[in-house]
Amino acid sequence: MPGRGRVLEIAAGSGEHAVAFASALPGLDWTPSDQSAEARASITAWATTADLPNLQPPLALNVLDPATWLEEPLQALVCINMIHISHWTATEGLMTLAGSRLASGGLLVLYGPFRELETPLAPSNAAFDDSLRARDPGWGLRDRDTVVATARAQGLALTRRIEMPAHNLMLLFRRTR
Secondary structure, three states, X not given: OXXXXXXXXXXXXXXXXXXXXXXXXXXXXXXXXXXXHHHHHHHHXXXXXXXXXXXXXXXXXXXXXXXXXXXXXXXXXXXXXXXXXXXXXXXXHHHHHHHHHEEEEEEEEEEEOEEEOOEOOOHHHHXXXXXXXXHOOOOOOEEHHHHHHHHHOOOEEEEEEEEEHHHEEEEEEEEOO
């Protein structure tokens, strides 16, 4: 993460991540967002309790609706556990948002489970994928290479792949244009 600047968190959920990151990274102006009014209420509750000067109120941002996007450039965009629990169009919207709002050299952080051609899918991730697809056929673990290609089309280059606990990955992208 950059030492200073504006960070937008997509699909911030309950707000626990936003509070943890804003607390640990006081030089960053952290803005959580979520489409869900219930999630935004939870984020507000967590933020009120934490009372951090660098944690902004949650936005009702929709990655498919540019009218809801912030206008100013971002130094980083963080998305944790969203792209597999949404339709593919949300991933495309996320990449368009990142490609248009990240400053040159800005960072996109993706976290979650992915399918990788060269790595057998862990049984727990296969069961999770089946569960997601049973709830909504448009959901499911995304192919890492397809995500990378979609990011590349928006001027984002994969710079790092980090293995995380429970068969998750962190993929880091930089805006190149």
